[in-house]
Amino acid sequence: MSDLSGGRRDTLRAEQIGMIFQQFNLLPFGSVLDNIVLPLRFAPERRGRVGDPKVEARALCEALGIPDVLEMKASALSVGQQQRVAVARAMIGRPPIIIADEPTSALDETSQAAFLDLLFDQVGQHGTALVMVSHDPRLSDRFDRVLRMEDIVQLERQDA
Amino acid sequence: MILRLALGSLAARALTVSMTVLAIALSVALFLGVEKVRTGAKASFADTIYGTDLIVGARTGSVQLLLYSVFRIGNATNNVSWETYQDIAERPEVAWIVPISLGDSHRQFRVMGTTLEFFEHYKFRQGRGLEVADGALMADLFDTVIGADVAQALGYTVGDPIVVAHGIASFTEHEDQPFRVSGILEKTGTPVDRTVIVSMEAIEAIHVDWQNGAQVPGQSTPADVLRQMTLTPKAVTAALVGVESRLQTFGLQRAINQYPEEPVMAVLPGVALQELWAIVGVAETALLGVSAMVVVTALIGMMATIFSSLNERRREMAIFRAMGARPRTVMGLLVLEAVVTAAVGALIGILLLYLGLIIAQPVIDSAYGLWLPIEAPSLRELWVLLGVIAASAIVSMVPAIRAYRLSLADGMMVRT
Known part of the structure; x- marks a missing residue:
């Protein structure tokens, strides 16, 4: 993959990977709908899997429990709502891989569990691989495979 | 999106x-x-002078003639005799001719002797004419019409007396024959704003008692006597000429330039203005x-x-x-x-x-x-x-x- 040109890497990232960031990174001035469908703009294949982007975005929002926010500005949402919008943005067009970077760090324990339920539910429905980074070892039970950062670092040190 | x-x-x-x-x-x-x-x-x-077809003066450079006759900068080296002026005025091509007599000053402003036709024929900026803002044009021999800048700089109003100095930057004044401001012109943006205008006769009148550039001691003709005299100018500094038909401009110019009795020249204002602009550009x-x-x-x-x-x-x-x-x-x-x-x-x-x-x-x-x-x-x-x-x-x-x-x-x- 590291041999690919910059442009090909961009396309690959757009087509294959949905990203959920620690700070969600929504465009605050855009509407929720625009934020959710933004990845489709750069990924024709994902765009092709979606019939009507607006309908798809609404369906995702309903599934994620935020049915009424489509027309709102992203900056007007609560943290929990923003997080769900970030998930919807990552899920739209069903990319094969979702990378989530500490998506639960901003949530208390109860909300964390509820959010993970939602996330796993969606990932399970679409058969998507979820790669998630977390500081919280309690979440590890829910994943098929767990890599500890310390182990990777040690491996690299042995290599060197 | x-x-x-x-x-x-x-x-x-x-x-x-x-x-x-x-x-x-x-x-x-x-x-x-x-x-x-x-x-x-x-x-x-470029619009300083408009509608004038030729400027006539003693033989010199065209830019210099333009400078002293229109912009009142510098001095004429020679005058044009009254006889020559008459000869040119009588030519059939000439529709109108306005004499200009320069040489005296008031404070830092030039005094220009001319006729009432000047106000009629001097045009600027696409044919705009001179307008009197206050008062009227000269009626008496010792009446003067002043430009807007003169009035503003010296604080003159209609009816104020003016003493004209002999020559430019001179200490000898024509004290015995004071003028009266009869009118003040509208601002034009041309050198007329900085000019004190009197009649040709007045220029003669104030020099009646002068010989060789100095006043004859003890001699002072009273104003009323001067008003009775026939004051024919001996010379003019320059003249603005309008032709009957534009086509005759070059013919008249050639005729004036080849005038046998006196070295005179005629220039086209537009051409001279361009030459001047090339310098001040x-x-x-x-x-x-x-x-x-x-x-x-x-x-x-x-x-x-x-x-x-x-x-x-x-x-x-x-x-x-x-x-x-x-x-x-x-x-x-x-x-x-x-x-x-x-x-x-x-x-x-x-x-x-x-x-x-x-x-x-x-x-x-x-x-x-x-x-x-x-x-x-x-x-x-x-x-x-x-x-x-x-x-x-x-x-x-x-x-x-x-x-x-x-x-x-x-x-x-x-x-x-």
Whole structure:
């Protein structure tokens, strides 16, 4: 993959990977709908899997429990709502891989569990691989495979 | 949708963006304003004398004749005799002829002897004539009509007495024959504003008791006696001539230049004005330089604001990149924003200019006699506007390339 040109890497990232960031990174001035469908703009294949982007975005929002926010500005949402919008943005067009970077760090324990339920539910429905980074070892039970950062670092040190 | 997001982004940064737009608008307005003043000054200069076909004077350089007869700068080396003047006046091609007699002064202003026809035939700026703002034209031998600058600088009103000095920058004055201000002219922006106008006869009258450039001691003819005398001028300094038909101009010019009895010459005012402009045109070049500096400063200012706006947009650009947008798209967004900003700025700049012109035009005209025409932007000005927009696109490439090279991680860490 590291041999690919910059442009090909961009396309690959757009087509294959949905990203959920620690700070969600929504465009605050855009509407929720625009934020959710933004990845489709750069990924024709994902765009092709979606019939009507607006309908798809609404369906995702309903599934994620935020049915009424489509027309709102992203900056007007609560943290929990923003997080769900970030998930919807990552899920739209069903990319094969979702990378989530500490998506639960901003949530208390109860909300964390509820959010993970939602996330796993969606990932399970679409058969998507979820790669998630977390500081919280309690979440590890829910994943098929767990890599500890310390182990990777040690491996690299042995290599060197 | 990308466009909608780009516009949303612009709207979200409305304050910063409007500052940039304002800066560009002011620069554009300033540049176009300087251009207007430059072309206006040139046009006003070229319009100093209008409708006069020939200027006649003693044989000298055409620029010099123009300088002393129209601009009242410098002195005539020779006069034209009254007989020669009469000969020229009687030629069939001549529709009208106005004599001008120079040589005396009042304070720092020149005194010009002429006839009442001067007020009728002297035109400037596309045929505008002289208007009396206050009082009336000369009726008495010792009446004088003064230009707007003379009245303003010396605080004269109608009825005030004036003592004319003999020669220029001289201490001998024609104290025994004081004049009276009978009228004050409207501001014209021409040298007439700085002229004290008296009749040809008056010039003769004040010199009756003078011989060889000095007053004969103890001799002073009373004003009433002078009024009774027949005062025929001995000579004129120059004459403005209008021909019956434009086609005869060159024939008459040749005839005057070859006048056998006295070395006289005739020049076309337009040609002489152009020759003169070639000399004083350095000022125009200087203004052109100022214009160029204004534009360069504006572009640098624009680059600075675009650069700083890039900082605000780094996170946004990183999000676009993370979503799979190509660097090309990100660069396009930045360049598009710069071009839109510059275009809006240029447009507002033009509006500002015309608004300013509408307000300032009468003020500048009456204060400086500088006429700034309100007309559609010239092709040259449009090119400059296009240049500003193109330059904004080029300038924005620098931050755009920077945005491209800043890695995703860098942008993501910036907190909004």
